[in-house]
Amino acid sequence: MNNGDLKSELHPSDLARTATVGARTRPLRAALSALGIMIGIGAMVAVLGLSESSKSELLEQLEQLGTNLLTVQAGAGIGRGDAVLPEESVAMIERIGPVEATAYVSSVDANAYRTDLVPEAQTGGIAVRAAEPNLLETLGGTMAAGVFLDGATASYPAVVLGSVAADRLGIRSLENSPQIWLGGEWFAVIGILDGLTLHPDLDRSAIIGEIAADEFLDHDQAPTTVYVRTQPENVLSVANVLPATANPEFPDQIQVTRPTDTLEAAEAADDTLTALFLGLGAVALLVGGVGIANVMVISVLERRSEIGLRRALGATRRHITYQFLGEALLLAGVGGLAGVLLGSGVTAAWAAYQGWDTLVPLVAVVGGVVAALAIGAVAGLYPALRAARLSPTEALRG
Amino acid sequence: MNTVLALENVVKEYPLTPPVRALAGVDLTIEAGELLAVVGPSGSGKSTMLHIMGTLDRPTKGDVSVAGYRVSELSDAELSGLRSRHIGFVFQAFYLLTGYSALDNVADGLLYTGVPLDERRARASAALETVGLSHRLDHVATQLSGGERQRVAIARAIVGKPSIVLADEPTGNLDSTTSSGIVELFHELNRAGSTIVVVTHDPEISASLPRIIHLRDGLIESDRVRELSS
Ligand SMILES: Nc1ncnc2c1ncn2[C@@H]1O[C@H](COP(=O)(O)OP(=O)(O)OP(=O)(O)O)[C@@H](O)[C@H]1O
Ligand SMILES: [Mg+2]
Numbered sequence: 001m002n003n004g005d006l007k008s009e010l011h012p013s014d015l016a017r018t019a020t021v022g023a024r025t026r027p028l029r030a031a032l033s034a035l036g037i038m039i040g041i042g043a044m045v046a047v048l049g050l051s052e053s054s055k056s057e058l059l060e061q062l063e064q065l066g067t068n069l070l071t072v073q074a075g076a077g078i079g080r081g082d083a084v085l086p087e088e089s090v091a092m093i094e095r096i097g098p099v100e101a102t103a104y105v106s107s108v109d110a111n112a113y114r115t116d117l118v119p120e121a122q123t124g125g126i127a128v129r130a131a132e133p134n135l136l137e138t139l140g141g142t143m144a145a146g147v148f149l150d151g152a153t154a155s156y157p158a159v160v161l162g163s164v165a166a167d168r169l170g171i172r173s174l175e176n177s178p179q180i181w182l183g184g185e186w187f188a189v190i191g192i193l194d195g196l197t198l199h200p201d202l203d204r205s206a207i208i209g210e211i212a213a214d215e216f217l218d219h220d221q222a223p224t225t226v227y228v229r230t231q232p233e234n235v236l237s238v239a240n241v242l243p244a245t246a247n248p249e250f251p252d253q254i255q256v257t258r259p260t261d262t263l264e265a266a267e268a269a270d271d272t273l274t275a276l277f278l279g280l281g282a283v284a285l286l287v288g289g290v291g292i293a294n295v296m297v298i299s300v301l302e303r304r305s306e307i308g309l310r311r312a313l314g315a316t317r318r319h320i321t322y323q324f325l326g327e328a329l330l331l332a333g334v335g336g337l338a339g340v341l342l343g344s345g346v347t348a349a350w351a352a353y354q355g356w357d358t359l360v361p362l363v364a365v366v367g368g369v370v371a372a373l374a375i376g377a378v379a380g381l382y383p384a385l386r387a388a389r390l391s392p393t394e395a396l397r398g
Numbered sequence: 399m400n401t402v403l404a405l406e407n408v409v410k411e412y413p414l415t416p417p418v419r420a421l422a423g424v425d426l427t428i429e430a431g432e433l434l435a436v437v438g439p440s441g442s443g444k445s446t447m448l449h450i451m452g453t454l455d456r457p458t459k460g461d462v463s464v465a466g467y468r469v470s471e472l473s474d475a476e477l478s479g480l481r482s483r484h485i486g487f488v489f490q491a492f493y494l495l496t497g498y499s500a501l502d503n504v505a506d507g508l509l510y511t512g513v514p515l516d517e518r519r520a521r522a523s524a525a526l527e528t529v530g531l532s533h534r535l536d537h538v539a540t541q542l543s544g545g546e547r548q549r550v551a552i553a554r555a556i557v558g559k560p561s562i563v564l565a566d567e568p569t570g571n572l573d574s575t576t577s578s579g580i581v582e583l584f585h586e587l588n589r590a591g592s593t594i595v596v597v598t599h600d601p602e603i604s605a606s607l608p609r610i611i612h613l614r615d616g617l618i619e620s621d622r623v624r625e626l627s628s
Contacts, residue, residue, distance in 0.1 A: 006472065006479035009512030018509075025497045309493040312454060313554075314482020314510035316475045392454040396489070 008314045015319070019326030021306075022299055030331055033295040036288030037335025037375065038342060041368040044281035045343025048364040050350060051274040057356040058267050065198060066140060067260045068100075068235050072226040072246050075253045084222040085254075089246040093226055096245060098234035103138035104223035105129045105202070108213050110183030112159070112206040114169050126165045128182060129205045130213035130221075138227050139196060146174045146191030154209025157216055159187040162203040163195040182206060183217045198259035288335065289375035296328050296383035307387050308395030317388040324387045328380020329373055336372020340365050400430040401463075402561050402593050403451055408460035410446050410616075420446040421457070422616035428562065428595065433588040435604035436597045438613035444597045445566055447613065451595065452485050452564045453477045465561040482510040486555030488565035492547045494539040500526060500550045501535040507554035518557075525553040528590075529583060545576035552583060556592060563587070563594045569603060581606060 010018075023030035072093065074083035090104050111125025135141075136148040147153075148160055159180060161171060171178045171189055178189045187208065196202050213219035226246070230238040239258065243251035300307070307320055315323075344360045351358040403426075410421040420443045428434065436444050449455040450462060453469055462469040465484040472480060486507070494503045504522035505515070513521070526532055529549040539547060548568060555563050565584075569577035581603050584594050596607065604610050612619040 006467065006476040006483070007512075008475065008478040008482045008510045010510055011512065011514070014509060014515065021495065021498075025495070305491065305493050306495065309487075309489075310510075311478070312452065312481060312485075312487040313507060314478050314480075316478040316510075318475075319478075319510065393449050396449075396454070 008316050010319050015322055018323040019330050022327045033292050034331045034335035036291040037332050037372050038339040040281055040285030040288045041336045041339025041372050042342035043284055044278055045340050045364045045368050046346040047274055047277040049343055049347030049360040052361050053347060053351045053356045053359040056359050062260055065260060068230050068232045070228045070239055071257050072242055073255045075255050084224055086247050087222045090223055090226055092245045093228060096238055098231040098238050099228055101138050101229040102226055103135040104226045105131045106221040106223045108217060108219050110217055113181040116181040127205050129207050130210045130219055131207050132210055138229055141196050142194045144192045144194045148191050149209050153190055155211040157185055157187045158190045160191040160207045161189060162193050162205045164203040165206050166192045185216050289379045292328055292331050293379035296380055300383045300387045304395045307390055308392050311392035321384045321388040324384035325380045329376040332372045332376025336369045340368045401427055402430045403428040404463045406461040408457045411458045420616055424618055430593050433594045433607055434609035435607040436611045437604045442613040443616040444613055448564050448566050448597050453480055484561040486560040486563040488551050488555045488568045490567035490570040492551045494547055494550060496539050499536050499538055503550055504553045504557050507557035521557055525557040529553045544572050545579055548580055563592055565596045567597055
């Protein structure tokens with residue numbers, strides 16, 4: 001006899017419909033089990049998105065700051081205060097071929113105060129540094145208000161405030177021509193700097209002209225820090241010769257640093273944090289997977305009579321397997337998609353708050369959904385096979 | 399005559415220690431267009447026999463043929479296909495999907511036959527009309543009375559125009575008035591050509607059917623065909 005007409009058929013679209021039965025009859029339970037996956041995937045996507053966004057922000061920042069800036073300082077041991085460089089070091093450094101520009105600052109032995117009523121002995125004033133007008137350009141700094149020192153103002157009792165120093169002194173604008181009490185003289189504030197990402201020491205300083213320091217404060221100090229801009233391709237070779245150039249006698253007392261390195265180091269430290277959070281996300285995902293498996297096992301137990309009915313209506317074991325596997329995939333897939341949206345949303349919100357560009361890597365988006373589906377498949381397989389293994393009569397007995 | 403279902407010396411043992419012999423050698427032939435009752439004490443093997451007739455279970459010994467197919471020659475997947483096209487089931491507990499409309503529950507009777515959704519629904523609507531529920535198409539199971547639910551389940555069983563309908567205690571969850579309505583529906587369906595087997599405890603129901611099979615201890619004790627007065 002030809003049994004070819006005895007084929008039980010289930011269209012893929014109908015299979016998809018059967019996979020939604022559980023979610024339709026028990027929506028809350030379905031939502032809760034998808035939630036676990038959503039949190040896991042959301043955490044992972046957010047971590048990847050945030051790390052990627054901050055990395056791209058860093059690259060942009062490095063681009064803007066330039067990685068060709070070196071700072072030269074005399075090794076300042078603990079308790080020794082600001083050590084100074086030899087007088088002639090700046091001139092020597094300028095003679096190095098690939099050096100494009102230099103600027104230096106020196107520590108002035110004075111503090112800056114908002115008024116002259118503060119007792120001399122009181123500490124907590126703002127540190128004062130002397131500089132030349134080319135400092136701003138060499139550092140690539142910008143003004144929040146007013147102007148930087150120039151050839152003329154560098155010899156007047158005029159001062160430019162670092163962003164933090166301005167804040168501490170309570171000077172937020174140049175309206176009303178503010179003055180500060182600096183080393184026993186009144187100095188006119190002519191400018192306020194924007195924050196200098198790589199030079200927090202200058203952010204906290206009041207900067208006056210070298211000549212003014214000499215004239216009004218009897219300042220006679222050698223440079224404490226020299227800033228060196230080099231040709232971008234020769235940064236390392238310049239860094240190598242800088243110690244011997246700055247102090248031929250004691251080159252090992254000279255510290256040469258590349259400020260952008262600290263940013264990159266901070267980012268590298270971020271990578272370990274990223275890995276940690278990714279691990280936590282993976283654990284959450286695993287827990288979510290166990291949750292789905294749990295819900296599916298319960299669902300198979302509760303829906304024995306439905307399984308029996310479907311077998312009576314002509315479902316094969318395979319149809320039953322597909323139905324429950326499909327249901328697990330659906331829960332996990334919806335959870336995964338929601339997680340990707342959540343993670344991207346968190347990334348976008350945080351990036352907007354930080355003023356970054358939002359960057360959610362495609363790998364995270366695709367990987368998130370794929371990982372969720374894989375978890376769903378693993379979580380659903382055993383319950384689905386159990387459902388299919390039930391004999392129709394066993395299932396119908398309830 | 400056209401034989402729809404035949405059991406030949408069917409034995410069913412459940413492999414316990416000692417083995418439980420639920421059917422001890424049953425011979426039974428059912429012709430197209432019959433309406434028969436299966437009665438007998440609890441544990442006599444009625445459900446077991448119905449499951450074997452419906453190919454939900456295979457006999458330990460003996461032969462079963464349904465709609466011209468010998469069950470022993472078919473794979474499990476082919477038995478599923480046989481059920482989807484040739485056998486309709488009605489159960490005591492209805493087994494409707496909650497949260498789904500009467501129409502979709504009935505349309506599921508054709509789910510595994512490969513008929514597209516639109517046609518399934520169209521045929522489900524016709525089947526619901528046959529059982530007198532054309533005004534309840536969109537009601538979900540929980541919005542229906544017990545008798546209405548069983549009518550939906552019967553519509554689901556007949557929507558594919560099966561060769562035979564097997565009902566296990568279809569009125570077991572219903573009061574007597576509602577039960578008579580269901581029995582009347584079986585008579586109507588039978589007059590329209592359906593072959594129906596009804597397992598029942600209720601002597602009033604069995605007495606109203608043209609053929610009554612008595613089971614006892616897994617054997618057919620009597621098989622009587624009545625001349626109905628009408
Ligand atoms: N899966 C099983 N395993 C072991 N024994 C079973 C199994 N199913 C049924 N039996 C036994 O087979 C016998 C017949 O059971 P069956 O369910 O067919 O009876 P029934 O006539 O339908 O009874 P009822 O009127 O109570 O529904 C009973 O003794 C029962 O205990
Ligand atoms: Mg029974």
